[in-house]
Amino acid sequence: MNIAVIGTGYVGLVSGTCFAETGNVVTCVDIDEQKVKKLSSGKVTIYEPGLEKFFMRNEKEGRLIFTTSLENGIRDARIIILALPTPPDGDGSADLKYVLNVALDIGKLLKKGDYKVIINKSTVPVGTAEKVRTNILKSLHERGIENADALFDVVSNPEFLREGVAVEDFMKPNRVVIGTSSGKAKKLLGELYAPFVRQGNPVIYMDEKSAELTKYAANAFLATKISFMNEIAQLCERFGADVDMIRKGMGSDDRIGKRFLFSGIGYGGSCFPKDVKALSKSAQQADYDFKILEAVMGVNENQKVHLLPKMISYFKNNISGKKIALWGLAFKPNTDDIREAPALKIIDELTAKGVTIIAYDPEAMENVKNEIGDKITYAQNQYDALEDADALLIATEWSEFRTPDFNKMKSLLKSPVIFDGRNLFELYQMEELGFHYESVGRRVVG
Numbered sequence: 204m205n206i207a208v209i210g211t212g213y214v215g216l217v218s219g220t221c222f223a224e225t226g227n228v229v230t231c232v233d234i235d236e237q238k239v240k241k242l243s244s245g246k247v248t249i250y251e252p253g254l255e256k257f258f259m260r261n262e263k264e265g266r267l268i269f270t271t272s273l274e275n276g277i278r279d280a281r282i283i284i285l286a287l288p289t290p291p292d293g294d295g296s297a298d299l300k301y302v303l304n305v306a307l308d309i310g311k312l313l314k315k316g317d318y319k320v321i322i323n324k325s326t327v328p329v330g331t332a333e334k335v336r337t338n339i340l341k342s343l344h345e346r347g348i349e350n351a352d353a354l355f356d357v358v359s360n361p362e363f364l365r366e367g368v369a370v371e372d373f374m375k376p377n378r379v380v381i382g383t384s385s386g387k388a389k390k391l392l393g394e395l396y397a398p399f400v401r402q403g404n405p406v407i408y409m410d411e412k413s414a415e416l417t418k419y420a421a422n423a424f425l426a427t428k429i430s431f432m433n434e435i436a437q438l439c440e441r442f443g444a445d446v447d448m449i450r451k452g453m454g455s456d457d458r459i460g461k462r463f464l465f466s467g468i469g470y471g472g473s474c475f476p477k478d479v480k481a482l483s484k485s486a487q488q489a490d491y492d493f494k495i496l497e498a499v500m501g502v503n504e505n506q507k508v509h510l511l512p513k514m515i516s517y518f519k520n521n522i523s524g525k526k527i528a529l530w531g532l533a534f535k536p537n538t539d540d541i542r543e544a545p546a547l548k549i550i551d552e553l554t555a556k557g558v559t560i561i562a563y564d565p566e567a568m569e570n571v572k573n574e575i576g577d578k579i580t581y582a583q584n585q586y587d588a589l590e591d592a593d594a595l596l597i598a599t600e601w602s603e604f605r606t607p608d609f610n611k612m613k614s615l616l617k618s619p620v621i622f623d624g625r626n627l628f629e630l631y632q633m634e635e636l637g638f639h640y641e642s643v644g645r646r647v648v649g
């Protein structure tokens with residue numbers, strides 16, 4: 204099948220590459236000329252495990268093409284996938300300008316007798332599929348095209364991939380949600396996704412609105428799970444209980460499940476923060492006060508800086524002039540994505556207090572440099588960051604931080620002090636090694 208993907212960011216590049224991997228010819232369109240140039244010269248623009256291998260193979264085979272021209276991109280495509288940004292606008296609701304403008308442009312290009320399905324993969328509020336349809340029709344009507352309705356269908360097909368394991372998620376999705384009332388589109392999407400669900404994971408068909416809301420509901424629920432555990436962690440610190448024990452005790456109940464119960468310094472990323480905000484805004488617009496979401500957002504903002512008062516108190520209100528090593532900048536491991544990363548907020552707060560920060564992240568340093576430049580210094584590796592630092596702060600749970608050489612750490616740090624925002628280490632181990640160790644929802648060691 205010929206497919207066009209409009210927007211070649213995290214979702215667009217992963218989807219496009221994975222659809223090419225199953226034999227489709229995919230043209231990826233992006234307005235960012237630099238990005239298209241880089242991709243066309245065989246360079247992957249994001250870090251995502253497994254992506255490069257698929258990218259190289261399909262690019263070489265001519266199944267993966269990049270262009271800045273929407274017209275060229277969609278000319279031969281039966282399916283057009285929108286993977287465009289939907290950032291929060293001024294009031295927190297999803298800004299649909301990218302999606303709706305592209306819809307107008309598509310309407311200017313559709314041709315008589317050339318039926319296409321427009322799939323919306325961006326995360327969008329309920330009713331967006333209808334707005335996309337209206338905009339495409341508007342352009343078609345302006346061109347005086349008759350029977351414009353029959354020329355296309357719009358499908359809501361939210362994306363559930365997780366950054367860091369995006370390729371794996373895309374190739375073997377837990378489920379595929381397809382929102383459409385068109386039998387023709389349903390058949391086409393069934394064929395498109397068949398290679399991805401061979402193990403029997405469900406393709407769930409529903410109406411467009413339900414599909415749109417499913418995505419927000421899933422993300423908001425996961426964010427709620429995280430914030431709930433972070434509130435339990437707050438109680439643990441006050442009662443002297445251990446949130447890790449509670450997590451294990453809770454998680455072995457099938458109804459609760461083991462995943463997303465880790466407490467820490469909050470969620471970040473390009474999805475949870477904006478999607479929770481957008482759902483809350485949508486609810487307000489529908490005259491409903493979604494109280495839980497407000498609490499989830501509030502808890503998360505506080506949680507990002509949860510370790511700061513502990514640090515200030517450790518340094519006896521004299522943190523200015525201290526040098527802190529920071530392990531982890533990405534909002535989570537296995538990605539270079541730093542959007543809404545807790546580390547960035549911590550950097551802001553600490554540097555404003557006169558703290559010097561030397562950071563290390565395996566993948567995200569380039570992106571941070573582009574955003575904040577020399578506000579902090581960047582280390583060559585995780586140990587270099589520790590040299591002469593007054594303490595280590597851990598913000599991202601990269602695997603390589605989990606079993607470090609503690610003796611080397613002790614010899615490099617000015618004193619053996621760790622503030623761990625991701626609860627990576629066992630308390631008994633820290634005790635044995637003689638670290639001062641503060642984490643989230645667990646007792647202070649040392």
Ligand code: NAD
Binds near residue numbers: 232238288
């Ligand atoms: P992104 O910012 O990484 O990529 C968007 C791309 O669209 C950029 O490359 C940008 O240059 C391009 N673009 C903007 N306007 C364009 C236009 N007019 N024509 C062509 N290209 C254009 O965004 P993303 O993370 O891939 O997210 C895209 C959508 O998918 C969002 O709605 C997001 O909420 C949703 N989503 C993201 C994830 C994720 O993990 N990142 C997961 C599921 C869903």
